[in-house]
Amino acid sequence: MKFSILDLAPVPEGAETATAIANSVDLAQHAENWGYHRYWLAEHHAMPGIASAATSVLIGHIAGATRRIRVGAGGIMLPNHAPLTIAEQFGTLATIYPDRIDLGLGRAPGGDMAVARALRRSLDSGDGFPADVQELIGYFGAPRPDAAVRAHPGEGTNVPVWILGSSLYGAQLAAHFGLPYAFASHFAPAALDQAVEVYRRDFKPSPHLDRPRFMLAANVFAADSHAEAMRLRTTMQLAFARLRMGRPGKLPRPVDDIDAEIGPAYRAGVDEALRISAVGTAAQVQRDLAALIARHAPDELILTGQIHDHAARLRSFEIAAEVCADLRAAA
Structure with missing residues (x-):
């Protein structure tokens, strides 16, 4: 079993954002020395107590300040972004820091509706998350010279993708795609038992994973x-x-x-x-x-x-x- 850390880069009362980011770097360096496997950061917007809004930027900063520990997103709220944009960001990170970058994906907005509009997120009722996940994973795969759109950097990096969730939706999606699954039990534990059961029961082996891999927060x-x-x-x-x-x-x-x-x-x-x-x-x-x-x-x-x-x-x-x-x- 592996043990990891999820950090929101908290901004304490009486401190500023620069202090919060420096504290996260310090914690990541200690975590590496203490033997933790991963150090993940989460995307939240318009929250004065959280400094990880530009998640990929902070991931690169922390990866550059450490040597071995895996660094990644727990997670990126994919509906806020074009899949190609995230593929290029994390493909760049994986090129700079080979075999150290993870990408966890969520479908929540990471903020309220005003934030969603400011991010140019579509507010219609359609759910394009599964298709966006597939598109994003495709950009990380083997080079396809005939593809109309390719991620440079990105293709060939095979960045590990996790599905994050706090309901049965994420469990079902992770099982269907054969991807590792992380449950947000640290703040939304109501569906934990059922989600884990569904994920393990319905998991389909894939080129990414041959058996279920479940992370508990x-x-x-x-x-x-x-x-x-x-x-x-x-x-x-x-x-x-x-x-x-x-x-x-x-x-x-x-x-x-x-x-x-x-x-x-x-x-x-x-x-x-x-x-x-x-x-x-x-x-x-x-x-x-x-x-x-x-x-x-x-x-x-x-x-x-x-x-x-x-x-x-x-x-x-x-x-x-x-x-x-x-x-x-x-x-």
């Missing part, structure tokens, strides 16, 4: 004491509640009493959305992750965690790396 808030880990988690709880209230902002500082900040009704909904989490000391995190692995049998675990203080975030992922090494040894 989980939040981690690890610290040297349980109380500190619980306090670190309040940052993500508060950020998620504010997003649901329509008040997104920079990544909040942790608080001592989360109920006093968001109220029990929002707290219940937030905690349900974030229930795929491991929180506490190394021993507690190991128990939580081991239980997730035992239940869902993922081929890979990708960890995330929105923590305000960069030093505390580093420490959380360091503890998680130690836990993952123990889990790998046990497996």
